[in-house]
Amino acid sequence: MNKIKSFISKLLKDYFNEEDKKELIELLTISLEEKVEDLVEQGTPRDEAIEKSIQEFGDTEDVLKAFPDKQKRASLINKRKNQLLYSIWGYIIIVGLAIFINFTFFEIFAKIPWFVIVCLGLLFWPITMLYRYLLIKK
Structure with a gap:
């Protein structure tokens, strides 16, 4: 069994x-x-x-x-999970692009690693989605 x-x-x-x-x-x-x-x-x-x-x-x-009430909740959990995955992939793509631009045009930006600011600023997007997902999952 x-x-x-x-x-x-x-x-x-x-x-x-x-x-x-x-x-x-x-x-x-x-x-x-x-x-x-x-x-x-x-x-x-x-x-x-x-x-x-x-x-x-x-x-x-x-x-x-x-369980119709559970089905609505399950649908919402699945939606939040997809939003979390979307935000993580979006974060990775945008940060990768920022790093690429920063190091490709190295001479123009005079050795300033500005991509770190972009990485930190964008980090709130996946963190917020993770919080929303965990909140509904409880």
Whole structure:
């Protein structure tokens, strides 16, 4: 039954806070284990019963449909995660460009590493997105 618990944990890993997730994992694990036991009683081999139960269980969207308020929250968490990733990639690109310009036109800027100011100034963007992501994830 360890396979069932790991399946459900992977299924819900990005969608609920830790307290809700533990409760939901236990609830869904018990439900799937009961289904496996029913299939075993009908004569299906245990490994095959586990696989069949997992396939019939569905995916994350099916689970979230049963919890509409959690689905909205999960959608918001996913949105914040994407915003965080976007800000990190944007930061890397802009800082890389600033470093390139600073060192390519070295003679013009008279050995002043102004890109450090750009790096520090832009750092607030990903930090803010990280804060917003962690705030909603709690």
